[in-house]
Amino acid sequence: MKLDTKALRYLNSTDWRTLTAVETGSRNHEVVPTTLIANLSKSNLGDVNRSISLLAKANLIAKVKNAKYDGYRLTYGGLDYLALHSLQKSSTVYSVGNQIGVGKESDIFVVSDEKGEQRVLKIHRLGRVSFKKGVRNKRDYARTKAQKERGAGSWMYMSRLAAVKEFTFLQALYEAGFSVPTPLGQNRHQLIMSLIDGFPLRQIEKVPDPAGLYAELMEMLVRLCTLGLIHGDFNEFNILIKEEEQGEDIRLVPVLIDFPQMVSVDHPNAEFYFNRDVDCVKRFFSRRFGFISTDEGPFFDDTKQLIGKDGSKRLDVSVEASGFSKKMAKELEAYMKEHGVDGDARDAETNVVDTSGSEEEDEGDEQEDEGDKPSEPGGG
Structure with missing residues (x-):
């Protein structure tokens, strides 16, 4: 699940509408039918097929093997692109630089705005750890409803919740004068904050x-x-x-x-x-x-x-008014408790890149064990 922005500049308006259509269709479909993608994107089927080919080649969407119909699912790479595209349109991010940190459930990058001011991009990836655990336990994510809810779509949703929670609390603490980075923007599973020297x-x-x-x-x-x-x-x-x-x-x-x-x-x-x-x-x-x-x-x-x-005033009460509800908190807490990510210091986020190589090895295991599930972006 590495961030690869090489194709970002080459996507046209039809490509973005197609990618957004896959995301929209993913709310109700594990595999989004190609015809539905065309309808949601409001483009003709020929243009959509061209865009689908380009998006699949860039690992932004993936075709699911042995599906009962022709369709695609959104990958974490596609979610990355949609979030970055929105942050670019809001002038929060202009360019993406080097990765400066990696945590158990997040990646940290240096980014810049149009004036060249450096900022920090944090990408929540809650599926990374839980997916590996699922592979090692030989889970079949397509067998039951409960198991489906632990699939990639659920992880992306949980990553969004984590980003919303962090940004909401970051804003509340910053406004209260606490010593934290300056919150600058948030979209989907990504948030932007000031770079601390x-x-x-x-x-x-x-x-x-x-x-x-x-x-x-x-x-x-x-x-x-x-x-x-x-x-x-x-x-x-x-x-x-x-x-x-x-x-x-x-x-x-x-x-x-x-x-x-x-x-x-x-x-x-x-x-x-x-x-x-x-x-x-x-x-x-x-x-x-x-x-x-x-x-x-x-x-x-x-x-x-x-x-x-x-x-x-109590910030734990006020943050609900800012957009992070008790229901969202319970969902996120249940996920973090189930997958053991409620604060392990050994794997906590740092601003130093982990060069141990273990991530690469685990991604290789995903490819071998995943079977009928399409590969995640950056998995080689």
Whole structure:
């Protein structure tokens, strides 16, 4: 599921209408009939067939083998193109640069706007891990309705939910003055944010004042909680450190990233997630900097009592008004719980490219085991 933008500039209006038609038809069809694609695109069948050939060659759609009728499904590559096309039309993205990070369920790229200002593109790919697990368990995705709901269409939908959730929470935190990247745009499973000139905490070997940085991180955790939120994956992978001049001194400023696993303080497991976040910071500072705080806190019950004391509104309540509903939250949480992606520090998002090669090997396994299912884009 690699992002390949080579064909992006060569698609014409008919190609985009055809690709959009496949996406629209996917809402009710696992395989979208060719005739329906032509009807939805409002183009003649000859033009649609030409576009289908081009889109299939670019791995933006795929023909399903042994289907009962002639039809195609949307691939993650096609979803990538549709999102990027919309972001381009809104002048949010003009060009795509290098990949700078890879997570268990996302890819991170540097992009630029028309003025050359660099930004970050995050692409949620929740199907990547779950699909591999499904292959290893020899699942047949075409056998039952429940299994179908775990198929590629469901993963794309869950990826959209993850992007909507992250962007909604990112906007809320940014507007509340929290130290996070600036939210710039979101479409489908992709979101755009400002590029932070810094490094993940996990890459930093020494800091001039470990106690000061530790205290600032604990304050971030406490402030999040007083706003009604638990990060759920607050660790050295998801904290960036940037330098800011402060007179003649340089101050290290932590910036928090990655929010798809964030939960409300009223969540049944909120205390567990809060304590895990606290313990992650304590463990890292002890191991990396040899710093152990004499203060055992913060404690969840004490912190929760501070909610609303300073007059701040609860963000876990306000985000629903911004577009991320409780129903969406339950669907996404159920997916992440089922597939074990609710905050594993070992596989958390970083802004360093993973060059281990394991992704390539797993994609090869997909090709071999998938059988009748069409290959994902970038799978070779």
